Amino acid sequence: MKCPYCNSQNTSVIDSRPVEDNAIRRRRQCDDCNKRFTTYERVESIELVVRKKDGTIEPYDKNKIRQGIVYSSVKRPISKESIDRLVAEIEEEIMVFANKTEIESQKIGEIVLEKLRTLDKVAYIRFASVYRDFREVSNFKEEVANINK
Numbered sequence: 001m002k003c004p005y006c007n008s009q010n011t012s013v014i015d016s017r018p019v020e021d022n023a024i025r026r027r028r029q030c031d032d033c034n035k036r037f038t039t040y041e042r043v044e045s046i047e048l049v050v051r052k053k054d055g056t057i058e059p060y061d062k063n064k065i066r067q068g069i070v071y072s073s074v075k076r077p078i079s080k081e082s083i084d085r086l087v088a089e090i091e092e093e094i095m096v097f098a099n100k101t102e103i104e105s106q107k108i109g110e111i112v113l114e115k116l117r118t119l120d121k122v123a124y125i126r127f128a129s130v131y132r133d134f135r136e137v138s139n140f141k142e143e144v145a146n147i148n149k
């Protein structure tokens with residue numbers, strides 16, 4: 001990164017923080033003239049496909065995850081900010097578990113459930129009931145038992 005004042009190539013990052021979806025704000029300082037400036041870097045959306053239970057694949061879509069969480073959080077005391085944070089955390093985990101370019105939809109569901117469980121129990125059970133498509137009462141009871149742990 002070139003210094004806008006003296007064109008030096010020697011600059012250091014002194015602070016960086018995410019500002020909005022996929023963007024990072026960085027405070028930088030020039031090592032030569034010591035002046036400070038700010039840059040905004042945008043991360044291109046990630047290339048990832050999701051393999052569904054029936055074996056078909058579809059492009060990874062963060063909004064689907066968000067929608068599932070928003071839907072599960074209706075009328076719960078959950079702020080937009082905590083949903084944003086949760087989605088960011090989930091995405092980080094997905095990147096860890098993704099086999100380079102592919103991840104199973106089931107794994108995504110598990111990651112979302114794990115994160116939701118810590119945020120809100122009701123949202124968690126709602127998401128679980130939709131995601132896992134409970135057909136057996138015993139499964140549902142098991143989930144409720146897990147929640148109360």
Ligand SMILES: [Zn+2]
Pocket residue numbers: 003004005006007008030031032033034035
């Ligand atoms: Zn400079």
